[in-house]
Amino acid sequence: MKSEWKQSLKDSVVSNDELARLFGVDQDILAPVAARYPMRITRHYLGLIGGVGDPIWRQCVPDPMELQDGVSLPDPLNEGGLSPVPGLIHRYPDRVVWLVSNSCAVYCRFCMRKRQVGCCGIEGTLAEQSAPLDYIRDTGTIRDVILSGGDPLLLDDDRLDDILASLRAIPHVEIIRIGTRVPVTLPERITPKLCKLLQRYHPIYVNTHFNHPRELTPQSRLACAMLADAGIPLGNQTVLMEGVNDDPAVMADLFRGLLAMRVRPYYLHQMDLVRGTRHFRTTVERGLEIMASLRGFVSGMAVPYYVVDLPEGKGKVPLLPGYERGADGAFRLTTYSGEVVAYREL
Numbered sequence: 001m002k003s004e005w006k007q008s009l010k011d012s013v014v015s016n017d018e019l020a021r022l023f024g025v026d027q028d029i030l031a032p033v034a035a036r037y038p039m040r041i042t043r044h045y046l047g048l049i050g051g052v053g054d055p056i057w058r059q060c061v062p063d064p065m066e067l068q069d070g071v072s073l074p075d076p077l078n079e080g081g082l083s084p085v086p087g088l089i090h091r092y093p094d095r096v097v098w099l100v101s102n103s104c105a106v107y108c109r110f111c112m113r114k115r116q117v118g119c120c121g122i123e124g125t126l127a128e129q130s131a132p133l134d135y136i137r138d139t140g141t142i143r144d145v146i147l148s149g150g151d152p153l154l155l156d157d158d159r160l161d162d163i164l165a166s167l168r169a170i171p172h173v174e175i176i177r178i179g180t181r182v183p184v185t186l187p188e189r190i191t192p193k194l195c196k197l198l199q200r201y202h203p204i205y206v207n208t209h210f211n212h213p214r215e216l217t218p219q220s221r222l223a224c225a226m227l228a229d230a231g232i233p234l235g236n237q238t239v240l241m242e243g244v245n246d247d248p249a250v251m252a253d254l255f256r257g258l259l260a261m262r263v264r265p266y267y268l269h270q271m272d273l274v275r276g277t278r279h280f281r282t283t284v285e286r287g288l289e290i291m292a293s294l295r296g297f298v299s300g301m302a303v304p305y306y307v308v309d310l311p312e313g314k315g316k317v318p319l320l321p322g323y324e325r326g327a328d329g330a331f332r333l334t335t336y337s338g339e340v341v342a343y344r345e346l
């Protein structure tokens with residue numbers, strides 16, 4: 001019997017005519033975009049769309065602007081150059097990203113791995129992926145392995161089990177992180193069986209990816225609760241996007257809502273300079289304004305790091321609002337209520 005989540009995935013919207021029929025948009029406009037960057041929208045995620053151009057729509061429906069981005073680069077973070085073996089990114093000394101899947105339940109229009117997700121297979125059996133595993137085994141400085149892709153949780157349970165078992169057999173691998181958007185886009189993927197499987201390989205961390213409070217549905221809430229009940233600490237990465245969540249009230253709702261679901265906001269990402277995503281990009285100033293609007297007004301635990309992932313793979317750098325050092329050596333610090341206070345070290 002096919003599992004429920006696989007059936008859901010099969011029932012996703014992948015054709016432009018269906019979208020066009022549902023929302024009365026011109027499919028001739030969408031088709032060339034989807035031909036370049038694939039489309040898939042689960043029924044669950046589709047159901048969150050309130051109308052053409054709304055924050056959910058913008059995240060999942062192909063937009064002609066994706067093909068009109070002449071300035072951005074396919075791989076600005078130089079992930080290609082930081083791959084000692086295909087399917088593995090080694091940028092920081094003690095941790096690696098292992099791309100174990102190249103499919104996702106929903107193909108996000110803003111994806112930073114747009115160049116390779118949904119196409120050009122890094123799929124295959126684990127046997128074909130022995131190079132990343134060998135590299136991790138042979139590199140004693142690696143303490144932390146981040147499974148990413150694509151979405152690792154689109155792999156079958158058996159396949160995931162193999163991967164986790166192989167990693168756990170390596171003594172220097174201390175923690176395993178899984179980056180996944182299925183709690184948002186395909187919450188039925190989080191089954192009791194999956195939770196039981198993951199639980200056998202602790203310490204496992206899951207980082208998920210909610211971008212808008214409307215994504216905090218009862219189904220997603222349940223998925224996160226199941227993972228949390230399996231003892232998995234949950235974090236969240238949000239991408240700052242124009243017309244989606246570049247608004248202090250929206251962000252406050254999102255981060256508060258996540259914390260109430262036992263999901264700790266971890267990173268707020270400034271959009272990477274990835275080709276096909278320029279229409280989503282906001283200014284860094286805007287990001288700093290949003291960060292300033294949160295501090296003091298929502299629980300500190302609900303406030304993520306706002307990070308810029310520097311081009312050429314130089315890494316993520318957190319940015320903070322309201323911080324300056326004057327010529328007199330004193331720090332000029334802006335409080336949450338907007339007062340500027342000189343702070344001098346004694």
Ligand SMILES: *Cc1c(COP(=O)(O)O)cnc(C)c1O
Pocket residue numbers: 089090091092095096097146316
């Ligand atoms: C973001 C990232 C990591 C993980 O960074 P943390 O700050 O530890 O969460 C590791 N490798 C690469 C290539 C990354 O982009």
Ligand code: SF4
Pocket residue numbers: 103104105106107108110111112113114117149150151180181
């Ligand atoms: S789930 Fe993640 S990897 Fe997949 S398309 Fe969305 S942003 Fe990209």
